Amino acid sequence: MTERCGFVAIIGAPNAGKSTLINRMVGAKVSIVNRKVQTTRINVRGIVMMDDDATQIILIDTPGIFSPKRRLDRAMVAAAWNGEADADITALLIDASKEGFDKDTRALLDTIEKRVKDGAVGDRKIILLLNKIDQMPADQLLKISAELNDRIPFTATFMISGLKGRGVQDVLDWISKNIPEGPHHYPGDQLSDLPERLLAAEITREKIYDNLHQELPYAATVETETWESFDDGSVKISQIIYLAREAHKPIILGKGGSRLKTIGMQSRKELESLLECRVHLKLFVKVKENWMDDPDRYSVWGLDPGA
Numbered sequence: 001m002t003e004r005c006g007f008v009a010i011i012g013a014p015n016a017g018k019s020t021l022i023n024r025m026v027g028a029k030v031s032i033v034n035r036k037v038q039t040t041r042i043n044v045r046g047i048v049m050m051d052d053d054a055t056q057i058i059l060i061d062t063p064g065i066f067s068p069k070r071r072l073d074r075a076m077v078a079a080a081w082n083g084e085a086d087a088d089i090t091a092l093l094i095d096a097s098k099e100g101f102d103k104d105t106r107a108l109l110d111t112i113e114k115r116v117k118d119g120a121v122g123d124r125k126i127i128l129l130l131n132k133i134d135q136m137p138a139d140q141l142l143k144i145s146a147e148l149n150d151r152i153p154f155t156a157t158f159m160i161s162g163l164k165g166r167g168v169q170d171v172l173d174w175i176s177k178n179i180p181e182g183p184h185h186y187p188g189d190q191l192s193d194l195p196e197r198l199l200a201a202e203i204t205r206e207k208i209y210d211n212l213h214q215e216l217p218y219a220a221t222v223e224t225e226t227w228e229s230f231d232d233g234s235v236k237i238s239q240i241i242y243l244a245r246e247a248h249k250p251i252i253l254g255k256g257g258s259r260l261k262t263i264g265m266q267s268r269k270e271l272e273s274l275l276e277c278r279v280h281l282k283l284f285v286k287v288k289e290n291w292m293d294d295p296d297r298y299s300v301w302g303l304d305p306g307a
């Protein structure tokens with residue numbers, strides 16, 4: 001059978017459900033998910049094999065696109081557009097359940113419309129994925145679909161629920177027929193391009209999102225410092241949590257260090273099931289007020305601090 005291989009960028013406003021959809025399509029957790037906005041900070045590739053392994057679809061999960069203010073936000077949004085430019089197909093994911101869409105979605109639709117007019121999309125096909133249909137009445141969907149297709153020449157439109165899995169197989173089937181012929185980029189059993197050290201840091205960052213509120217998660221970053229494997233099959237991972245404010249330290253530590261302990265325990269459990277081995281996880285908290293301006297914090301993730 002002819003080999004096919006192509007890149008599909010999933011772009012959308014923060015919280016549209018991009019990472020949830022990619023995890024669903026890959027059938028494994030490759031990208032972290034949270035109900036707060038701006039969870040994903042880098043482009044993560046998830047790999048799906050189709051057609052008896054003849055077709056390799058490389059999905060690019062991108063950070064949500066919004067109007068950036070901080071340096072980190074600018075770097076994230078720039079990474080999202082770079083991911084889009086690298087793709088053969090652009091999939092625009094919209095949270096259709098919010099009446100009239102949210103502000104970021106409206107701005108993104110304007111931007112895409114303009115990019116199509118300016119020729120910035122090149123010959124990439126753009127498909128529309130209306131997401132979260134489990135949360136809305138069906139009659140609204142057709143109206144939204146017609147409206148958006150009037151504005152932007154989508155090659156195809158799908159109505160899906162990434163969370164429940166509805167309609168997702170149809171999207172994959174369509175993609176597999178519409179990506180170019182060519183040799184595969186990754187071994188057939190690989191699920192993601194994220195090195196284990198980065199994935200491990202992402203898992204801990206997700207637990208910070210789960211356990212803490214307001215601005216703290218946005219002002220924190222996690223890096224894996226060391227990774228040691230032992231003869232008994234276990235690994236010892238140490239990670240640093242960088243905080244932007246001294247005042248955040250007691251919050252993340254919690255009473256007698258209890259909150260940090262919970263974060264560490266949840267992260268360790270998930271890492272153990274992912275890596276299928278015993279994990280010793282050590283978390284260190286460091287306050288580094290200007291980490292968001294420190295190029296070293298960006299290079300680990302392949303983000304451009306000057307974007």
Ligand SMILES: Nc1nc2c(ncn2[C@@H]2O[C@H](COP(=O)(O)OP(=O)(O)OP(=O)(O)O)[C@@H](O)[C@H]2O)c(=O)[nH]1
Nearest residue numbers: 015016017018019020034035038039040064162163
């Ligand atoms: N009801 C419903 N909720 C969904 C669906 N897909 C995602 N969600 C929820 O939407 C929230 C955001 O999901 P994510 O996958 O993190 O969204 P994202 O687009 O990757 O967000 P960023 O990385 O912040 O840009 C989570 O609480 C998900 O559980 C869906 O199809 N239906």
Ligand SMILES: [Mg+2]
Nearest residue numbers: 018019039040
């Ligand atoms: Mg995400």
